[in-house]
Amino acid sequence: MSVEARDVLAARRELAPGKSVLEHAEAIYIAVLTVGILGSILLGVWHGLGPFLLDLIRPYRVIVGVPAVFLIGLAVLRFSTWQGFVSFSEADCAHLLTAPVPRAGLVWPRLRNAALLLGFVGAATGAVASLAAGIHMAHLGGVVQGAAAGLALGLLLVAAGWQVQRLPRVAVWVLRLTMPALVLAGVLVLGSRTEGVGRQAVLWSGPWGWALLPFNAGNRVSGLAGLGLLGTLAVGGWVSLSRTAGSCSLETFRARARTRARMVAGLYSLDSRAVVKARRESRSARWQVRLRLRVPRHTGLVVPWRGALNLLRSPVRLIWSAALGGGAILILAAAPGRPGSLLGGSVALYLAAGSLLEPLRLEADAPAVSRVLLPWSYGKVLWLHCLLPAVILIVVGSAALAGGWAAGLVEGSVVAGAFVLLIPVVAVMVLAAGLSARRGGGIPTSILTLSGGDPVGGGVVIILLWAVGWALLAIAAVAVGVYALGSSATASSGAVSAAVGLSTLALVLRRVLVASSR
Amino acid sequence: MTQAAPQPTTGLLSTLALQPARESVAVLETYGLTREYGPVVALAPLDLRVDAGECLALMGPNGSGKTTAAALICGLLEPSDGVAEVCGFSIHQEPAAVSARSHLAYVPDAPALYDDMTVSDHLHLVAAAHGVAGDDLEERCDQLLVALGLEERALFLPTQLSRGMRQKTAIACALIRPFSLLVLDEPVVGLDRRSVDVLKGIVREALGTGRAVLLMTHSDAFADEVATRTLHIEEGHVVER
Numbered sequence: 001m002s003v004e005a006r007d008v009l010a011a012r013r014e015l016a017p018g019k020s021v022l023e024h025a026e027a028i029y030i031a032v033l034t035v036g037i038l039g040s041i042l043l044g045v046w047h048g049l050g051p052f053l054l055d056l057i058r059p060y061r062v063i064v065g066v067p068a069v070f071l072i073g074l075a076v077l078r079f080s081t082w083q084g085f086v087s088f089s090e091a092d093c094a095h096l097l098t099a100p101v102p103r104a105g106l107v108w109p110r111l112r113n114a115a116l117l118l119g120f121v122g123a124a125t126g127a128v129a130s131l132a133a134g135i136h137m138a139h140l141g142g143v144v145q146g147a148a149a150g151l152a153l154g155l156l157l158v159a160a161g162w163q164v165q166r167l168p169r170v171a172v173w174v175l176r177l178t179m180p181a182l183v184l185a186g187v188l189v190l191g192s193r194t195e196g197v198g199r200q201a202v203l204w205s206g207p208w209g210w211a212l213l214p215f216n217a218g219n220r221v222s223g224l225a226g227l228g229l230l231g232t233l234a235v236g237g238w239v240s241l242s243r244t245a246g247s248c249s250l251e252t253f254r255a256r257a258r259t260r261a262r263m264v265a266g267l268y269s270l271d272s273r274a275v276v277k278a279r280r281e282s283r284s285a286r287w288q289v290r291l292r293l294r295v296p297r298h299t300g301l302v303v304p305w306r307g308a309l310n311l312l313r314s315p316v317r318l319i320w321s322a323a324l325g326g327g328a329i330l331i332l333a334a335a336p337g338r339p340g341s342l343l344g345g346s347v348a349l350y351l352a353a354g355s356l357l358e359p360l361r362l363e364a365d366a367p368a369v370s371r372v373l374l375p376w377s378y379g380k381v382l383w384l385h386c387l388l389p390a391v392i393l394i395v396v397g398s399a400a401l402a403g404g405w406a407a408g409l410v411e412g413s414v415v416a417g418a419f420v421l422l423i424p425v426v427a428v429m430v431l432a433a434g435l436s437a438r439r440g441g442g443i444p445t446s447i448l449t450l451s452g453g454d455p456v457g458g459g460v461v462i463i464l465l466w467a468v469g470w471a472l473l474a475i476a477a478v479a480v481g482v483y484a485l486g487s488s489a490t491a492s493s494g495a496v497s498a499a500v501g502l503s504t505l506a507l508v509l510r511r512v513l514v515a516s517s518r
Numbered sequence: 519m520t521q522a523a524p525q526p527t528t529g530l531l532s533t534l535a536l537q538p539a540r541e542s543v544a545v546l547e548t549y550g551l552t553r554e555y556g557p558v559v560a561l562a563p564l565d566l567r568v569d570a571g572e573c574l575a576l577m578g579p580n581g582s583g584k585t586t587a588a589a590l591i592c593g594l595l596e597p598s599d600g601v602a603e604v605c606g607f608s609i610h611q612e613p614a615a616v617s618a619r620s621h622l623a624y625v626p627d628a629p630a631l632y633d634d635m636t637v638s639d640h641l642h643l644v645a646a647a648h649g650v651a652g653d654d655l656e657e658r659c660d661q662l663l664v665a666l667g668l669e670e671r672a673l674f675l676p677t678q679l680s681r682g683m684r685q686k687t688a689i690a691c692a693l694i695r696p697f698s699l700l701v702l703d704e705p706v707v708g709l710d711r712r713s714v715d716v717l718k719g720i721v722r723e724a725l726g727t728g729r730a731v732l733l734m735t736h737s738d739a740f741a742d743e744v745a746t747r748t749l750h751i752e753e754g755h756v757v758e759r
Contacts, residue, residue, distance in 0.1 A: 281633075281677070290673060295642040295651050302646040310634050362634055371594055372630040373640070373691055374647045375619045377612055 005105020008096070065215065067188040069153070070208040074181050076157045077164050077174045082282040083256055084165030085114035085158055086248070090257045097250050104246025111162060111241050118154035126150025126211075133215045145214035149227055152234035153211045159237025165256075166248035207233060255282065266441070270448075273361065273441020302374075303384035304391075307359040311388070317355055322396045325352030329397035332425075332478075333410045333418040336486030345482070346475040349393070349425070353433040356389035361437045379516040386434045386513070393426045417485045417495030424502035425478050431509035432474030438516055443467075477505055543606035544569050545621075545699045545730035546591065550600035553586050560586045562755045563600060568699070573721060573731040575745035577738070583754040584734040585627055588703040591732065592624040605698050620648065623697035627704040627734075629688035631676040637663070637687050638672040641694045648695040662690045665716055682708040693720065700724055703734040718744055 019027075086107055088097060096106065130146030164170050191202035203209040203216060203226070213219075213226025259282040266274030291312055296305050311318040328348035335341035360382055363370060370381045401418050404410035410418065447466045451459030465472075481498035550563040561583045568574045576584050589595040591602045593609040602609045607618035631640060641659045645651045663669040666686040676684055685708045692700060700721070706714050721731050721744040735741050741748060750757050 292638075295646045295655070297646065297651050299647055299649050302643060305646070306632075306635065306639075306643055309639060313634070359634075362632060366630070366632070368594055368626075369630040369632055372592070372624050372626060372688075373644050375616055376647075377615070 005101045005103075008099065008101050009106065009109070012096070065212045066192055066202050066205075066209050067185045069211055070181075070185050070188055070206075073157060073160070073208060074178065074185070076161050078178065080161035080164035081171040081174050082259060082279065085118075085161055086110045086165065086253075087256055087260055088253050090254070090261055093250060093254045093257050097253060102246060103248070107248065108242065108245040111158070111245050115155050115158040115238065115241060118158050119151045120154070122150035122152070122154025122157075123147040124150070126153075129215065142214070145223055145227055149211045149214050149230060152227070152230040153207065155234040156207060156230070156237050159234070159241050162241055162244070166244060166252065168252070269442060271440070271442035273365070276441070277365065299375075300384070303381055304388040307385055307388040310359045310362070311356065311392075314358070317358065318392075321352045321355040322392060324348055324355070325393045326396035326400035328352060329393075329418075329422070329425075330400040330404045330409065332482050333401055333414060334404060336414060336418075336482045338486075342479040342482055343475070346429075346478045349429050349478070350433060350471050350474055353389055353393060353426075353429040354437065356392055357385065357430070357433050357437050359388075360385035360434055361440075364438045364440050377514075379514040382434060382438055382516055383510060383514050386430045389433075390426050390430045393430065394423060397422050397426060414485065417492050420492070420495040420499050421481060421485060421502070424499045424506055425481065427506035428474050428477055428502050428509065431506055431513060432470040435509060435513055436468075436470040438513070477502060543603075545572075546602075546604055546732060548591065548600065548602045551587070551590055551597050551602050552599040553583075553590055553595060554598040559754050561590065564756065566749075568730045568732055570698070570728045570730055571725050571746075573725055573733060573744055573746045575733040575735060575741035575748045576751055577735060577741055577748055578751040579736060582751045584736075584751060585703055586754070587751070588624070588626070588701055588732070588734050592622060592626075592701055593619065594626075620696075621698040622701065623692035623695060623699070624701045625685075625688050625692045625703060625705055627707065629676070629684040631684060631687060631691075633676055636673050636675055637668055637679070637690070640687060640691050644691045645694045650695060658694060662693055666690055666713060667710075680708075682710060682713070685709060686713060689717065689720075697729060699730050699732065701732045701734075704736070705733070706735065706737055706740050714740065 087110075088106075097103065124147070126146040126149050127143050129150070130143045133146075164174055188202050188205070188208075191198045191205075203213055203222075207230055210226035210230045214223035216222060259278050262278035263275050266272070266278060291309070293305065293309050293312065296302060325348075328345045331341050331348070332345035363381060363385060367378055370376070370378060374381055376384070398419070401410060401415060401422065405412065405415045443463060443466065447463060451462040481502045484494040484498040487494065544567045546566060546568040548564050548566045550565065551561065552559070552563050553561040564587060566574070576587060578584055586595065590597050591604075591609065593602075593615060596610060604618040605621045607614040607621070609615050609618040609622070632643075635643065638659065641662065642651065642655065645655055645658070659672075660669070663672055666689060668683065668686055668690060671679060671683055674683075676687065679687065685705070689705065702717075702721075705717060709717065718740070721733075724731055725746070731744070733741060733745060
């Protein structure tokens with residue numbers, strides 16, 4: 001027996017009424033007050049800096065505009081591969097979507113609201129962008145065109161996102177084409193910088209360019225044409241939304257509900273790792289690089305072998321981390337005396353080490369597994385996980401130093417000292433990142449209690465220190481060590497003394513890591 | 519209590535280099551092993567001795583303390599009091615615990631597997647970590663995978679497997695390596711009849727080749743067929759010998 005969706009939703013609202021009119025009014029009052037205060041401040045700032053900012057932005061509006069719209073569209077499509085504009089709770093999936101109710105009736109109100117909301121946001125953004133682009137209020141038509149373009153773009157994004165959400169094959173293609181799309185964004189940037197044909201080609205290359213045509217000063221016809229094309233697509237998108245509202249599978253909604261619930265739970269418990277894992281696991285079923293690597297006979301190499309398998313199956317992370325680490329070491333060696341270089345290089349190197357330590361994080365996620373499967377203590381397993389990232393960073397660091405020296409970026413007087421420092425610097429970074437990663441993402445109750453009991457707001461500092469304490473230690477130590485290399489009268493003597501200090505610190509960090517327990 | 523007739527039946531363990539228990543010590547011995555959670559006694563002082571060729575079934579209803587006992591014996595939980603020794607090595611004191619773990623293979627009630635490694639990767643990892651990744655490793659892996667019906671799932675991640683398949687993977691991980699003591703915590707939950715039969719054969723073979731088995735279960739049928747001795751446990755206390 002089929003039941004009207006409208007009746008079911010009405011009954012559901014009656015059982016779970018949500019917020020009262022008074023509560024809504026209170027929220028609106030707070031929102032108006034906040035917008036009023038912020039608006040006044042912004043208006044004051046605008047009066048002072050507006051003309052300057054306009055002059056600054058105007059030459060770049062197309063350069064920034066088309067690739068920016070393109071990237072926003074890509075981000076929306078990516079978001080739709082794992083979440084999307086229509087979501088239900090796990091309870092709704094279990095009880096509401098399995099009831100004999102036409103699914104379109106349950107989905108359409110959410111889809112329509114999302115389209116209207118994004119359309120409104122788009123229209124407001126378009127109108128503000130028109131003003132920022134120098135289309136004066138006197139030219140009301142220009143502002144209306146900008147708003148219309150934003151409205152159409154908003155509707156189109158929801159329509160496209162919905163197709164990605166409801167069609168798993170399309171979602172897979174969105175993921176596969178992300179990298180080529182990023183390359184295309186780069187091409188759009190380059191095309192935007194040219195004049196004449198190149199710039200016109202960018203503006204007419206797709207909806208991302210059509211949306212910017214009304215802002216293209218001096219060509220009203222092309223603006224209207226772009227708006228017409230975009231409007232036609234948006235109308236088509238709206239029609240497709242209404243026709244396909246009922247065609248998304250329960251499996252899709254359930255997977256997204258589970259991911260969302262886990263992410264929200266992670267956020268509420270201040271567990272960043274849980275959020276990342278929930279997001280990652282939402283796509284793991286679709287992506288798996290099948291690769292086998294011969295297992296080593298030496299038992300000490302087993303954990304690095306596991307790490308290598310993990311990293312080779314995530315080649316993007318491996319390449320990105322290696323490039324970041326190599327670049328960081330090059331920056332540190334190229335300008336060892338400059339504070340900006342020391343800070344930037346140290347932070348980048350720490351991030352590279354942290355990224356390569358993903359297998360250690362997986363170990364910390366399930367600490368009981370190594371106890372069941374492996375013969376070593378937990379601390380030793382964590383220590384063994386640090387070996388491969390250290391080797392990778394030493395290899396790419398050596399290549400970066402050699403390449404930088406050959407290219408003249410690293411001074412000859414510094415390069416020998418840089419090689420001496422390379423191993424201790426990498427060791428300190430990897431071990432500190434390992435000590436940080438072993439804790440998982442959740443903030444311990446003891447830290448929360450300690451920070452909550454601080455009446456003067458130092459609680460945030462305590463939490464921050466807990467979160468980045470190991471990173472600060474490693475970055476400070478490496479920065480001082482590398483500075484000694486750059487500031488010493490003879491680079492080699494500075495390098496040796498810095499290497500001794502950093503090696504001692506690395507030994508202490510290793511001892512702390514090996515002593516880790518579950 | 520049924521006496522099992524230990525005899526090799528599967529051949530799955532025969533190619534492995536067994537590490538024999540030291541002379542004159544039990545394969546497993548616990549003295550006053552206790553676990554308390556505040557005022558709650560999850561496991562009252564437990565004294566056990568399991569010798570080579572013996573299969574002890576620790577039986578009891580849900581929440582009786584079987585899994586707590588298994589986790590304590592395998593070093594996953596720290597005892598509030600007492601000692602657990604595997605082949606004479608304390609499981610809770612490093613570095614002796616390393617030797618204890620080399621003698622101990624554990625199949626927990628919830629399969630402990632890495633999310634980012636395939637079934638085949640797990641077998642290779644465990645074999646290499648226990649120093650038995652020789653030339654015949656591939657052959658042994660295939661043999662185990664076939665025996666447990668996992669050959670079609672060798673390249674699957676744990677998240678892509680059913681509960682029963684994950685359980686079989688955990689069992690395969692325990693069997694790919696040498697051991698003196700096999701601890702099985704609710705091993706037949708989620709297993710099909712064929713796999714239960716294979717597991718029975720494995721237990722019998724383990725007993726027949728001088729190993730010991732500690733079985734935590736509430737399945738009378740399975741315990742009756744493989745156990746040589748049974749203990750009942752309720753509310754953390756041993757109630758019958």
